[in-house]
Amino acid sequence: MNKEINFKIDGISVVAKKGETILTVARKNSIYIPTMCYISKTTPCASCRMCVVEASGMDGFVLSCNTPPVEGIEITTNSQALNHERTNIMKLYDVNHPLECGVCDKSGECDLQNKTLEFDVERQSFSARDQLRPLKKWGLIDYEPSLCIMCEKCVHVCNEVIGDDAIEIQLGGYKSTIVPKGSDVLDCTFCGECIAVCPVGALTSSGFKYRANAWELNRVPATCAHCSAGCPLEYETRHSSINGDDEIYRVKNNFEFTSLCGAGRFGFDFDNKAIKDESAFNSAIEALKEAKAIRFSSIITNEEAHILELLKDKLGIKLFNEDARVFAEFMKSYSSISGKLHHSGSLDAIKQSDAVIVIGSRIATDNPGVRYAMTTAAKHNGAKIVYAHPMEDALMQNVTTQMMKYEVGTEEGVMALLAHSILKDADLDDKERAFFEDLDFGYLYAETNIGEEEFSLMMKSFSRAKKRTLIIGNDLIAHERAANIAKLAALIEKYSDFSLVVVPREVNTLGVSLINSLDRDEDISNVVGYNAKGSFVISSLDGAHLAVPALNQQEGTVVSIDNRVLPTNVSLEFDGYILNDIARSFGIEKEETVEYTKELSKSAGFKEVAFDDLENFLSSMGEDNRGYLLDEVFCEANAELEELDDLPEFNGTIIYHCDPVLQFNNYTLKAQQLPKDNFLHGSAQFSVAARISDGDIVEISFGGRKIQRKFKLDDELKGTVALNPTFDISVDAGRYRFEKSKIARVM
Amino acid sequence: MHNEQIEEHFKNRNVTEIDSNYYMVDIAPYPTDGWGKFKRVLKRSFRGELFVGLWVVLREMIKFDTHTIKYPEEKMPIGPRYRAVHEMKRLWESDTERCIGCGLCEKICISNCIRIDTKLDENSRKEVTEYSINLGRCIFCGYCAEVCPELAITHGGEYENASDQREHYIMYQDMLTPLDKMKAGTQLEFEGFGAVTPHEDERVKKTPLAY
Numbered sequence A: 001m002n003k004e005i006n007f008k009i010d011g012i013s014v015v016a017k018k019g020e021t022i023l024t025v026a027r028k029n030s031i032y033i034p035t036m037c038y039i040s041k042t043t044p045c046a047s048c049r050m051c052v053v054e055a056s057g058m059d060g061f062v063l064s065c066n067t068p069p070v071e072g073i074e075i076t077t078n079s080q081a082l083n084h085e086r087t088n089i090m091k092l093y094d095v096n097h098p099l100e101c102g103v104c105d106k107s108g109e110c111d112l113q114n115k116t117l118e119f120d121v122e123r124q125s126f127s128a129r130d131q132l133r134p135l136k137k138w139g140l141i142d143y144e145p146s147l148c149i150m151c152e153k154c155v156h157v158c159n160e161v162i163g164d165d166a167i168e169i170q171l172g173g174y175k176s177t178i179v180p181k182g183s184d185v186l187d188c189t190f191c192g193e194c195i196a197v198c199p200v201g202a203l204t205s206s207g208f209k210y211r212a213n214a215w216e217l218n219r220v221p222a223t224c225a226h227c228s229a230g231c232p233l234e235y236e237t238r239h240s241s242i243n244g245d246d247e248i249y250r251v252k253n254n255f256e257f258t259s260l261c262g263a264g265r266f267g268f269d270f271d272n273k274a275i276k277d278e279s280a281f282n283s284a285i286e287a288l289k290e291a292k293a294i295r296f297s298s299i300i301t302n303e304e305a306h307i308l309e310l311l312k313d314k315l316g317i318k319l320f321n322e323d324a325r326v327f328a329e330f331m332k333s334y335s336s337i338s339g340k341l342h343h344s345g346s347l348d349a350i351k352q353s354d355a356v357i358v359i360g361s362r363i364a365t366d367n368p369g370v371r372y373a374m375t376t377a378a379k380h381n382g383a384k385i386v387y388a389h390p391m392e393d394a395l396m397q398n399v400t401t402q403m404m405k406y407e408v409g410t411e412e413g414v415m416a417l418l419a420h421s422i423l424k425d426a427d428l429d430d431k432e433r434a435f436f437e438d439l440d441f442g443y444l445y446a447e448t449n450i451g452e453e454e455f456s457l458m459m460k461s462f463s464r465a466k467k468r469t470l471i472i473g474n475d476l477i478a479h480e481r482a483a484n485i486a487k488l489a490a491l492i493e494k495y496s497d498f499s500l501v502v503v504p505r506e507v508n509t510l511g512v513s514l515i516n517s518l519d520r521d522e523d524i525s526n527v528v529g530y531n532a533k534g535s536f537v538i539s540s541l542d543g544a545h546l547a548v549p550a551l552n553q554q555e556g557t558v559v560s561i562d563n564r565v566l567p568t569n570v571s572l573e574f575d576g577y578i579l580n581d582i583a584r585s586f587g588i589e590k591e592e593t594v595e596y597t598k599e600l601s602k603s604a605g606f607k608e609v610a611f612d613d614l615e616n617f618l619s620s621m622g623e624d625n626r627g628y629l630l631d632e633v634f635c636e637a638n639a640e641l642e643e644l645d646d647l648p649e650f651n652g653t654i655i656y657h658c659d660p661v662l663q664f665n666n667y668t669l670k671a672q673q674l675p676k677d678n679f680l681h682g683s684a685q686f687s688v689a690a691r692i693s694d695g696d697i698v699e700i701s702f703g704g705r706k707i708q709r710k711f712k713l714d715d716e717l718k719g720t721v722a723l724n725p726t727f728d729i730s731v732d733a734g735r736y737r738f739e740k741s742k743i744a745r746v747m
Numbered sequence B: 001m002h003n004e005q006i007e008e009h010f011k012n013r014n015v016t017e018i019d020s021n022y023y024m025v026d027i028a029p030y031p032t033d034g035w036g037k038f039k040r041v042l043k044r045s046f047r048g049e050l051f052v053g054l055w056v057v058l059r060e061m062i063k064f065d066t067h068t069i070k071y072p073e074e075k076m077p078i079g080p081r082y083r084a085v086h087e088m089k090r091l092w093e094s095d096t097e098r099c100i101g102c103g104l105c106e107k108i109c110i111s112n113c114i115r116i117d118t119k120l121d122e123n124s125r126k127e128v129t130e131y132s133i134n135l136g137r138c139i140f141c142g143y144c145a146e147v148c149p150e151l152a153i154t155h156g157g158e159y160e161n162a163s164d165q166r167e168h169y170i171m172y173q174d175m176l177t178p179l180d181k182m183k184a185g186t187q188l189e190f191e192g193f194g195a196v197t198p199h200e201d202e203r204v205k206k207t208p209l210a211y
Helices: A022-028 A080-094 A111-118 A153-162 A193-197 A262-266 A278-290 A302-315 A322-338 A347-352 A368-381 A411-422 A430-437 A441-448 A452-461 A482-495 A509-515 A579-585 A593-599 A666-670 A684-690 B003-011 B034-046 B049-063 B104-108 B143-147 B179-183
Strands: A005-009 A012-016 A052-055 A061-063 A074-076 A136-138 A141-143 A167-170 A177-180 A203-205 A218-223 A232-239 A246-252 A293-296 A318-320 A355-359 A384-388 A402-404 A468-472 A498-502 A527-530 A536-539 A556-559 A564-568 A654-657 A680-682 A697-702 A705-713 A721-724 A738-740 A742-745 B086-088 B114-120 B126-134 B153-155 B169-171
Touching (some): A012 A022, A080 A111, A153 A167, A153 A368, A246 A262, A278 A302, A278 A527, A278 A536, A278 A579, A293 A302, A302 A318, A302 A556, A302 A579, A302 A593, A322 A482, A347 A368, A347 A468, A355 A411, A384 A452, A411 A430, A411 A441, A411 A482, A468 A482, A556 A593, A684 A705, A684 A721
Parallel strands (some): A005 A074, A293 A527, A355 A384, A355 A468, A384 A402, A527 A536, A654 A721, A680 A705
Antiparallel strands (some): A052 A061, A136 A141, A141 A203, A167 A177, A232 A246, A556 A564, A654 A738, A680 A721, A697 A705, B086 B153, B126 B169
């Protein structure tokens, strides 16, 4: 089936693969065909008709964006007739388009502006009766219908890439407009992708509106600091007022090929401001001399992690980071079966999959990048998506083909059953085969609450799949039986065609787990916190004893879910001290933090590449040329599966530590534009079980802690598990995310 | 001139040899001995040339018809294209400010002396919240007026901007045409580069309307 099609565009011989359209082949061969509505990451909208070309032996024009070539055809992309057609299209786009380019947010980067000039539309010969089209305010997004050219890009990305399916076209000829789907107000995850793809100024960011123009902003390419998807973005900076310092005005992304979630797009103002405070610096040095350990978060760069490791050796202290430690432990167990350090999958692998299992994660909020990849797979490849989790997620309903609802705490059993169904016919060795044969299936089906027929249904729907991916979430990584779960995951990857993606919790959990040798966290005094709590706190958050720069004020690298080492750059200056200054006063001498980039552990897969030699761009065809992929490192694989433990039972009022959309951590909490939904979300069933009602202030006791929250009754939830946000409190990241809790009504 | 010729010029500094248009000015030889120098002193002292100059001064004093402008009481008329301290114009139709806050002047400013800040106002319009020009840095090149799409920022004739500070700023409010002047219809248009040319009305093409 992989037949190649030879044909000619403008006399140049080109080759198309199966499934490629004339436009994609032209673009691949650097032949220009103008488009207005085409966007590479979605199916063609085919609404603009700018991409028309002439084909030999055919009357009229063909749309190059959705027409595959046939053998030997000759395509002409440019002729007088085509130019006339395109000019007329541009004229029609310009009918009644408000002449407000001077104030429009899009001016300077507007497709309509560019193409109007390109096709030299200097005289309008069409007219239409204009009508009242009032501005719509949709929260973080503003919609100006009079500027809208109905290219439908926004609808396509929302549906095909993001999966919110929140907007649609209200058809009505010249009156057509974009409306929220099924309601008056826009109810979506506010990823803002529609703003990004809008070729004109119709969809704009309400927080940015009229504050600056494209030509006034400096672009700093960086990597998003909020989750492990490692999305590329550009911080756009400019002075804040007449005498003000620089500030970030907005975030943009290469929307042609990549996507951003709302936290990445709107949560950019988490930078830290400080000046050099020598006394604080000296007390930080003193605190470190006294310290028994450094506790740090994974929201740091690889270089910082490396410096912390050097400090550990120099001072002979311990390093605490539970989040990275459990991840490292998980991957260690994984390696002990798979014989290699890194998981095989990536976001691209998910996008190309036609069968996906995601287990142990509320993935839409844990890692939107994975969610978008899954949406892309579902919409473009018709992928079958199995969503295994104790709770339904309304955000995943659009793409999930099979919900596999298991009991809280039984992840080990679920993984064993999954492995059993997937590896039924696999070439396992005797011991492994014996493990599966010894399983007490009756007990497992009963305790996990997943029937045998659910697994056979899954396998049936996967039967024709060619590219399959297993996505492992944090519930499994932080599980008590994580070691055995990791081995089961490794077994699936080893003996089946499944590629494996283990979702790291924070932006650089993966990097830290590779660089640092971590110790189990102990509740001892004299712990210096680095972006974490401690007796002396060095942090880029508020309330620190010594301020250090946040991730958008640093250069360095992070390791993403794709095992890719991604560079990030300084978008805003930081005037205070940095970790390297502290290291230098302990005799760990390097002028710049990024000098450590090429010293990162080779045994973990890092390459000896200097920071300044790292590339950071996407090619014009969308290939990711950011940083480099970690080298695969092979290790001994001599571990065996352990016998399954008794599956635990979770009864009563259970809370699940899970952030709402647009929130990830204390940094997104700092961002002005992001909503701070810090309610305890529970179902009606939960409210009955906990004897609380909507709006109550409740005290939640879990794992020796007590916090107060307002309770919110959530129609979209079912069952007796409530969602407890963690972005405004710090929760021990090494703990299993479901917790037995006591809920008491305070008022 | 060809390159070789230019090079020739640089190599051979004796201009008389290359170009015959040069000639020596006819100057009497300087005296070399003491007697000659003494004679020159006597000649220069008693020739009466001093009084020629004194007479010219005296004549102009009593004529009361001087060409000297008594600045600062008197000032020269300034050409309409003169580029002095900037002005912010208002619209003739509505008296509102012409500036739309596009920021092009800030962008094009080669001495980086313009700063502008805008925001969305209550009426969903773009409002210029802050605008300043550092006249200490401004080189009065006129690019800001040239790039302005609205003919809002222009140059005026006000050139007296001496200040006791290098950083001498002018704010938006000071540049803006005062309302009373606007109401009186005495706002002057800048006629320099970028201004509306005469007969502009005849060149405007109409946009078709369906009603």
